[in-house]
Amino acid sequence: MIDIHVRKLRQFIVVAEELHFSRAAARLYVAQQALSRQVKELEEELGATLFRRSTRSVELTAAGRALLEGARATVEAWDRAVARTTSAARAEQGVLRVGSCPAAALELTSPILRELEERLPDVEVEMREHLLTDPSAGLLDHSADVAFVRVPATLPGMEVVPLFTEPLVVSVAAGHCLAERDRVSVAEVLDEPITVSRTEDAAYRAFWQLAGFRDEAPAVLLDHTSVIEEGILVASGRAVSVTVAAAARYGGHPDLRFVPIVDAPRSTLAVALPAAEPSPLARAFLDAAVTVRDREAGLVAAIEDPEL
Structure with missing residues (x-):
């Protein structure tokens, strides 16, 4: 039986996607030499050459292509398991982590938080605004249980419920x-x-x-x-x-x-949470947000059609 650290599989996947060690190292925020060493160790552990290297190119071998599919499935399964575990642990402790894009849900933010507090007064809400570099606002790295996000964005495995659109x-x-x-x-x-x-x-x-x-x-x-x-x-x-x-x-x-900009598409502000087995607290947050959206029709209209 071969035990391989998930970190090595993540690194292998990035190299396989980039087929360029320098670009892969930049994506992973590691030194190229260290990344090359990790890939070499992985090849030795598996007893297989994963990449065909030359001075001009990097290509996946047949063994590398075979590993890539399994590595992606393994990492995705591990991430889902970690997300479910940490989310369940926070729910048991009565803690809900809410990620947000800058300015969250604008004028709807406070009414949503008040609605949730009235429904679940014993729940501690931890809000964190994320940089624009992470449009998922912490959902994809599992640091958030639920989030205010701007779409379009790439949110695999997430349920996305719009609250309003803006010009x-x-x-x-x-x-x-x-x-x-x-x-x-x-x-x-x-x-x-x-x-x-x-x-x-x-x-x-x-x-x-x-x-x-x-x-x-x-x-x-x-x-x-x-x-x-x-x-x-x-x-x-x-x-x-x-x-x-x-x-x-x-x-x-x-x-x-x-x-x-008169002929530009509109931006959508939404609540997003994991589609598969979200925490009960994340689901409660979504329900509170939808209730406020539907109740505060005048506030939503002012956001969607502002006077500039």
Whole structure:
């Protein structure tokens, strides 16, 4: 019987996906030399060559391809087991971890938390706002039991329930040529350098750079990791940002202007939780959120159709 650490399987999967040790090491935040050593140890433990290496390329061998399918299934099964275990443990302790994108559910956040407290007064709610680099707001790494998320985003295995949608705006510096406009079209934004979150979630990243409106010409992108960093890039005039209308209410920067994009798709704010065996507390949170959404129709309407 061969015992292999899950960490080695994760590393193998990333190398197999990238077929490039430097890029894989960057994704894993490890040194390339250390990653090569881990893969070599895995090959020795299995008694099989997993990659065919040359100075120009890296390819999976037949043995590597065979391992890849099983490794993915093993890691996914392990992650599900860990998620169920930690979620059940927190539920037994009366603790609910709620992840959120920046600004959570906007003006609905407090009513939802009050509704949950009235229903479950003994439950301790731990809220954590996540950087834009993690659109799942902690769901995919199991640090959150339930989360406020912005979609589209890649959320495999998650149940996603919309609360409201918002129009998009372009955030520009006060001196920008679009700053005094009442509205703009997507076409007027496409040639601008756009700052977008530094995330591996391709669907999320594509939405905020308006990729669906572009032909073959790629966008000029400046990466950021937080709302604050995004604001600095835009206020300095180095880029513009595509964001939601609520940014005009929550942005609060004197050097920024927010102009509606009349023909852009809307952004959806949703509650997400694991579709398979969510914790009872996560399900209770979702129920409370849906109740508040349906009850506070006027508040939802003000969010969905703001006066900019």
